[in-house]
Amino acid sequence: MKTTIKSGLSALAMTAICAGALGAAEMGNVDKPIKLAINEWTGQHVTTHVAGEMLKAAGYKVEYVTAGMMNQFQAIADGDIHATLEIWSSNVSDQYAVLKGEGKLEELSDLGLDAKEGIAYPAHVADLCPGLPAWEALKDCAMNFATAETLPQGRLVDYPADWGTPGADRMTGLDLPFKAVPAGSEGALIAELRASTEKKSPLLITFWQPHWAMSAYDVKFVELPAGEAACFEDPAWGPNPNAVNDCDFAPSRIFKAGWPGLKEQWPAAHEILVNYTLAVEDQQPMMGAVDVDGRKVEDVVAAWMGANEAKWKPVVDAATK
Template sequence: MKRVSLALSAMLAVAPALAAESSDPIKLTLHDWSGQLITTKLMGEVLKEAGYNVEYVQADYIAQFAGLKTGDLHVAMEIWETTGREAMDEAFATGDVVNLGETGLQAIEEWWYPAYMKERCPGLPNWEALKDCAEEFSTPETAPFGRYLGGPVTWGGFDEERVEALGLDFEVVHAGTDAALFAELEAAYQRQDPIILWVYAPHWAPAKYDGEFVEFPPFSPECYSDPSVGVNPDAAYDCGKPRGPIWKVSWAGVADKWPGAAKAIENFKLSNADYGAMVTEVDLDGKSVDDTVAAWMADNKDTWSGWIAK
């Protein structure tokens, strides 16, 4: 890796640079899944090459909006339409948080099951099949209820509300980390044990494993906000999760204090293919986030240098 770092250093020496408008650190938030660490470190390292002082701050996915509103945090590189829209809209309404545009990534986050579970639960991927075969997804701890393995609690997602609204005999159990979530999938898949869990794309898991996303009633904003909308007239969240872009957001003051950085962040675009390949290197190949980012930058100078061009 020393050779990669030296090559990258030589390449960056001729990269275009902006004059940083302030030497104060731009605080980029880090969360608890590999892809977000990659996009954030990638943007941060590009900003450093443009002359900015960058600080990485660990923060909860939803709770970070409090810091973005006050300016204690500055930039969040991944707000998923699938889980972050409600918190994002509330923050935008204050005027203290602004949208810096799409990352270029398109997101799906939903209940997912391995193909072998379809034989045990005929009728899938239609969600109504789960009403008749919840016990097929049970564990000794949840029986006779099925177990839905959700992501870390900090990810949001309203899975408990969905289970109740749709009358599903499932218990929601949250994985502690992103790594734990997919380690459990790997173990279950190898043994063909029962499992249904939170899987998201772009990610390597739905490409590596044969399976399907559950098809819930289509999402609408009203399904989340108005109990009278949807299959259950008495409950909200009786539908699937939204799908769509992954967004970049910032404290509203970023564009005034660091206008060049704000423009560079707006310019950031990454494909699902590049994102998935880098996540695979980290999660499956054991490469560090920092080395993965450095290698991508070494191979894609024309792309990222365009983000910071004057």
């Protein structure tokens, strides 16, 4: 896993110094709850609950609203949800850009997580498909991944349908003989990894980091052509002259967005959410505590908050004192 991200302490300490120099913001309507979106994956739950606990520590009321990643943006534009805390640039809907361009969404800032998405496999699969991690190896061993559902093609387990079709896009772009089958949920993706690791069976999957499963199941990424902008716009670019998406995912940026009325209604909360960052080395163990150890998100986040005040309290203090 990459380790080039800012440390939680230094990022938040610098934020607090800068914000403190400007003075604390007004609290606004503390009697009205701030509604935060809860999407479909554990990391987002952790990210959002840390933000929520920071807002509570500042004196706000918080509600968590279950919302699909792809359909949450209109609800934010309408003011029914006030912020979403973990948007992946590689998997965001076109609607987001439209609403942002119309001034109906405010992009708050980057979350700070070091991220990667790609086509992946458990390490043992390299023995079943000689030539991995090079993507060209998949041309010759696709039948090893075939199921009754996909014959004569291999099977790729893609993201859940409402996360988009990035895996399918790459199979088409690179002209690989694989059929992408959407997983039902993040949990279903993990179940695939677990079963493949236990049975030493073939598995090709669309996956991402940070995620506790990357280390738990020794997951490797297929080496695809670099995800440059031209790949997504010009069919002539890349190994397949007749298609776009014949490359890896574009480098992922993870950011936050909110309702445009957030700053006016809760100025200090807006400042907290803008300045909030979370390091991968903090998020990933919390994800494992939830998904592997079976602990509640609320309990895991509460324990982390108690043990790591220096990583989040300066941001709250700078906005409120």
